[in-house]
Amino acid sequence: MPNEYFMWFMLFWSVFIFVLMSIGGYFMFRKFLKKMPKADGKSILDWQDYYIEQTKSLWDEEGKAFLEELVEPVPSLFRDVARDKIKGKIGELALEDNAELITRDYIIKGYCLATPKRDHKFLVKKLTEKNIDRSAYSQYL
Incomplete structure (x- = not known):
């Protein structure tokens, strides 16, 4: 037994x-x-990849470094997924505005729109640390 x-x-x-x-x-x-494809025939991940590919040339080194600072608290296992999701949203915003360069403004807006509200506290902390006025982004935070 x-x-x-x-x-x-x-x-x-x-x-x-x-x-x-x-x-x-x-x-x-x-x-x-x-x-899964939506009504337009493309999935959420297909659109995300499209926006990243279309705006690849609009990124400068400063923008890439700033995005890396923002995704730093994400565990390394999920960091690539988070970075791609945020980059996709930033690319979508930049293409809508026909931007010639992805600026901090697009990065901050894209971060806010691509991440849940609970993750915005780190963004607020980072903006305060870099002396960036967050009043322009209050509608997104």
Whole structure:
């Protein structure tokens, strides 16, 4: 007859594995939904890649460095995904305005629109640290 401790271990191990599989499935399903084509035939990720590709030449070194500072608190595992999502939104804004260069203004607006509100506190801290007036961005924060 199996030991009582072993039976408890098996129960907790089963629950642990189920929880991990559920979390992984949730994130895989979200990625699947983002890859599904919309009415225009392109998915959210296709549009994001399009905006990044169209505005690749508009980025200068200062803008890239500023974006890297903003995505710094994101865990390294998710940093590339966050950077691409923000870059896609910045590219969308720049293309709408027919911009010739991506400025800090576009970067800040794109960051605000691409990230959840809970992440804006780091942006506010970074803007204060760099002495950038955030009153122009109050509608986005």
